[in-house]
Amino acid sequence: MTALLIIIVAALLGITIWQITKIFKLSQPIESDDSQIANNKDNEKQGKLFLVFIVFFYGLMFYSFWSLSKFYAPGASEHSADYDQLFFISLALIMFVQVIIQFMLHWFGYKYRGQKGRRALFYADNDKLEFIWTIIPVITLSALIIYGLFSWSEIMNVEETDETLVVEIYAYQFAWRVRYSGEDRTLGEANVRFIEGINQLGVNETDPYAKDDIITTELHLPVDRPVLFKFRSQDVLHSAYFPFFRSQMNVVPGMTTQFGFTPTTTSKDIRNSEYMVDKVRNINEIRKNNVNLGPDEKTYEFEYYLLCNKICGVSHYNMQMKIVVETEEEYQKWISEQQTFGELTAQN
Amino acid sequence: MSVAAQPLANDHVHEEGHHEPSFIEKYIFSTDHKMIAKQYLITGLSMGFIGIAMSMLMRLQLAWPNETFWIYEVLLGRFGEDGVMDPSIYLALSTIHGTIMIFYVLTAGLSGTFSNLLIPLQIGARDMASGFMNMLSYWLFFISCVIIVSSFFVEAGPASAGWTVYPPLSALPQAIGGSGLGMTLWLIAITIFVASSLLGSLNYIVTVLNLRTQGMTMTRLPLTIWAFFVTAIIGVVSFPVLLAAALLLLMDRSFGTSFFLSDIYIQGEVLSYQGGSPVLYEHLFWFLGHPEVYIVLLPALGITSEILATNSRKPIFGYRAMIASILAIAFLSTVVWGHHMFVSGMNPFLGSVFTFTTLLIAIPSGVKAFNFITTLWKGNLQLNPAMLFAIGLVSTFITGGLTGIILGDSTLDINVHDTYFVIAHFHLVMGIVGVYGLLAGIYHWFPKMFGRMMNKNLGYVHFWITAVGAYGIFFPMHFIGMAGLPRRYYKFTEFPYFDDLANTNILISVFAFVTAGAQLFFVYNFIHSIFYGKKAEQNPWKSNTLEWTTPVKNIHGNWPGEIPKVYRWSYDYSKLNKEETDYVITGQDFVPQNIPLQEHEEEMDD
Numbered sequence: 001m002t003a004l005l006i007i008i009v010a011a012l013l014g015i016t017i018w019q020i021t022k023i024f025k026l027s028q029p030i031e032s033d034d035s036q037i038a039n040n041k042d043n044e045k046q047g048k049l050f051l052v053f054i055v056f057f058y059g060l061m062f063y064s065f066w067s068l069s070k071f072y073a074p075g076a077s078e079h080s081a082d083y084d085q086l087f088f089i090s091l092a093l094i095m096f097v098q099v100i101i102q103f104m105l106h107w108f109g110y111k112y113r114g115q116k117g118r119r120a121l122f123y124a125d126n127d128k129l130e131f132i133w134t135i136i137p138v139i140t141l142s143a144l145i146i147y148g149l150f151s152w153s154e155i156m157n158v159e160e161t162d163e164t165l166v167v168e169i170y171a172y173q174f175a176w177r178v179r180y181s182g183e184d185r186t187l188g189e190a191n192v193r194f195i196e197g198i199n200q201l202g203v204n205e206t207d208p209y210a211k212d213d214i215i216t217t218e219l220h221l222p223v224d225r226p227v228l229f230k231f232r233s234q235d236v237l238h239s240a241y242f243p244f245f246r247s248q249m250n251v252v253p254g255m256t257t258q259f260g261f262t263p264t265t266t267s268k269d270i271r272n273s274e275y276m277v278d279k280v281r282n283i284n285e286i287r288k289n290n291v292n293l294g295p296d297e298k299t300y301e302f303e304y305y306l307l308c309n310k311i312c313g314v315s316h317y318n319m320q321m322k323i324v325v326e327t328e329e330e331y332q333k334w335i336s337e338q339q340t341f342g343e344l345t346a347q348n
Numbered sequence: 349m350s351v352a353a354q355p356l357a358n359d360h361v362h363e364e365g366h367h368e369p370s371f372i373e374k375y376i377f378s379t380d381h382k383m384i385a386k387q388y389l390i391t392g393l394s395m396g397f398i399g400i401a402m403s404m405l406m407r408l409q410l411a412w413p414n415e416t417f418w419i420y421e422v423l424l425g426r427f428g429e430d431g432v433m434d435p436s437i438y439l440a441l442s443t444i445h446g447t448i449m450i451f452y453v454l455t456a457g458l459s460g461t462f463s464n465l466l467i468p469l470q471i472g473a474r475d476m477a478s479g480f481m482n483m484l485s486y487w488l489f490f491i492s493c494v495i496i497v498s499s500f501f502v503e504a505g506p507a508s509a510g511w512t513v514y515p516p517l518s519a520l521p522q523a524i525g526g527s528g529l530g531m532t533l534w535l536i537a538i539t540i541f542v543a544s545s546l547l548g549s550l551n552y553i554v555t556v557l558n559l560r561t562q563g564m565t566m567t568r569l570p571l572t573i574w575a576f577f578v579t580a581i582i583g584v585v586s587f588p589v590l591l592a593a594a595l596l597l598l599m600d601r602s603f604g605t606s607f608f609l610s611d612i613y614i615q616g617e618v619l620s621y622q623g624g625s626p627v628l629y630e631h632l633f634w635f636l637g638h639p640e641v642y643i644v645l646l647p648a649l650g651i652t653s654e655i656l657a658t659n660s661r662k663p664i665f666g667y668r669a670m671i672a673s674i675l676a677i678a679f680l681s682t683v684v685w686g687h688h689m690f691v692s693g694m695n696p697f698l699g700s701v702f703t704f705t706t707l708l709i710a711i712p713s714g715v716k717a718f719n720f721i722t723t724l725w726k727g728n729l730q731l732n733p734a735m736l737f738a739i740g741l742v743s744t745f746i747t748g749g750l751t752g753i754i755l756g757d758s759t760l761d762i763n764v765h766d767t768y769f770v771i772a773h774f775h776l777v778m779g780i781v782g783v784y785g786l787l788a789g790i791y792h793w794f795p796k797m798f799g800r801m802m803n804k805n806l807g808y809v810h811f812w813i814t815a816v817g818a819y820g821i822f823f824p825m826h827f828i829g830m831a832g833l834p835r836r837y838y839k840f841t842e843f844p845y846f847d848d849l850a851n852t853n854i855l856i857s858v859f860a861f862v863t864a865g866a867q868l869f870f871v872y873n874f875i876h877s878i879f880y881g882k883k884a885e886q887n888p889w890k891s892n893t894l895e896w897t898t899p900v901k902n903i904h905g906n907w908p909g910e911i912p913k914v915y916r917w918s919y920d921y922s923k924l925n926k927e928e929t930d931y932v933i934t935g936q937d938f939v940p941q942n943i944p945l946q947e948h949e950e951e952m953d954d
Contacts, residue, residue: 003560024460035801035888036801036803036882037730037801038730038731040759042729042804043730046731046736046808047729047731049749050739053812053815053816054812056364056816056819057672057743057819060820060824063829064823064824068827068828068852071828071830071831071848072830072831077566083759083762084929086760087760090760091754092752093753094750094751094754095755097746097750098746098747102743102747105721105724105739105742105746106729106739108721108724108725108729109729109731109739112404112660112725112727112728113731114729114730118728119937120660120661120662120726120727120728120921120922120937121725121727121922122662122663122921122922122923123665123722123725123726124665124666125667125668125669129722130669130715130719133403133714133715134711135871137389138711141710141711144753144757145703146708147759148703148757149700149757149758149759150737152700152703152759153696153700154698155733155759155762156696156866168891173523173614191611192611192612192618193613195618202613231693234612234613234614235516235520235613236516236517236520236523236614237517239691239765239766241766241832241834243763243832245765246692246762247763247768248763249691249760250691250692251612252625252626252627252692252693252852253516253609253610253612254609254624255610256611257693258360265914268898279848282848283844283845283848286847286850287844291840292414297844300845300847302845305843305845307843309765309834310766311439311509311510311514311836313438313524313592314435314439314524314525315435316837316843317836317837317838318842320843329455330626331784335567340562
């Protein structure tokens, strides 16, 4: 019944609009131009609308930077400062170009709006001009890119030292596991073919290096110590995305990928930073009013997280792991409390 | 390259005792390029309708993830039970939206329509080199559309691994439902699509090279033709690689090979695949994938050149530089694909190489943008709806292109890869630019296709709402990407950290609904004008190109008598005579290509 009424209403609305347009057409003065080609009046109006559009467009860009820049996640790794500097320089450069060029484009749309009988300028080419606006981008972009490449090689060429913590991150539909290399600082061999029962990660039980490996469901990292992640996937492509640490690397089944960084801000410190206190307070205000949340979900406390960033299946949107960055002492204490792989398999 | 085509010895139009074509020959299995262009257009627009509807469902879900909407149940059936969208269908929507928009709307709908319509008309040919292959190209495209749409109704859902369909997710039905029959249908549809595209591209290339009329040297061709010609070449080079990737994926799925798969444990068992690599698939896919975006872009830019020049009453600025940049973009597009793979696990050295080549491709793109703006300078701008869309295209091309500089830098890509920053970038620079090109082309060549004019006031309303909406959707989106919001997430509520982004998501969705709604002005205008639009004159836009020398009513063979000969390039707008006292032709600010050199006219060396 409701459907029928809706159809009738829609039909009546359609008829109304049809009749109104008909009346509008009939009411047009006879001498009006109905060629559907832009005339002086149209050019005037549309030209002015370009000016209005400039206001809207620049307003939108300004609003976005003003209100939405604050969401840019704070950096918490050694290379995040470098990353952020490169990002902001690039952003400044492109916004500089954007602001000037968009204005010129839309201003010309207004300034040169057509008038019947006015002459346009027959100006077909100018090689010098072409050269100028070829060479300036070449120089500017080369400088930017070379700067970027220095950062890239610094970030990607990880030099393993005695200090480096080597950690495996294991991905599967739809969770993460961490495997620390333990006292011998070497990860035991592993392959999906060894997966059986309690040996969820497929670690090779006969490999002596594997005995002291520690498998956990949370990632704890000691602050200011370089960590080198080795990524392994059980099933499909996943991606380990650590936004606060400016780090990301695909996790590929059949291959071990790697990425390294040095966390420089502990979870506690970032939680107490002005930025995070404000943000969390704001979030908890929002959550307070959310009827879909249970009472224990309403107060959020910030934790670093790892999230999956390559489409991996139905629960791709909820494949996350908590990350805790703590002092060396706190980390040692925590890891000493974890079970080694040897202990785990001995129990079985 | 500058040799004029030889006039055909027997320039036959109706030599074989021409018979009245039957309805089926004229409208269904037509070999006339103009009818095929219209077929591509209608089919492309229909697929666009479906693609937009899918994105509306996604935006609804993202804006209000915890609300129930009866529309989910109506449109998604059991995947929208009780008004809640199933997460798997969200991924399917995302996949099919991308597939439809990129391939079916912006490749076939844009290239297919305008290359077919304009190549023979603008070069002065009776039809394409092979009308039959052209007809096949369209019908293969149509079959491909039917197959991809039919995949919506499959039990486990259509393909759901993203439009990029990376294996192993796309290879294993046990990894996600859509990777069963849905993915098989996707592969079949795309294979047929590639065949269609190749047939079309070969036709375009051969026609441009061989069937230009007398006097139409390569450097007198309108930029539309250069764009379509080079696009076709890119297509021929890169689409076969997609076909290879699809074939290898098909073999992994169905014949036990291990091109892309190795060491997989899923649903409680170790699979037998060994030795393959998903990264190989990524290389093969993106070897097409990157040129593909230029296959979308170049026709739009070519159309813009034409519309800007005609409506500015000025030559396109820097014709030679424009050709050079089209060629540079085409060549460079084949060596930048790795910028989609910076964090794929490939050797970081490759990352450096691709960053460098990606930088290079920014240069010719910039040159084109500057040339467009200089074309407007000191023009006498006729602000028809087509012109507005062309100017809007330049604007979004610049905005989207500039953010590409951030994404092309391997270091910066680390933190924005696969986030909403990327989605904002490609929607502006490919989606909106492509759609504006399509719309501008439709408004501009509607009189040629249908012999009638579209309503300009509806066109104006359509443009301004769309322009405001497009930026409203995608400009703020960059910032939620910078905040670390990933792509292809069914909802963000599992991360309390993202709760304060919800309002921005709602803003984006609202802009999206309004913009989608505004397209209805266009749909009404388009359909109504085909039947009731004001009858068009022969050359309503006072344009120089040859298509406007044909009669208003389309005839088979295009020109009733001889094909016009060409004496000049297509950009003699507002050209003055030698004494600079008046235009070359008194009282007329344009000189069509088929008008010989006039008295008191200076010949410009082109």
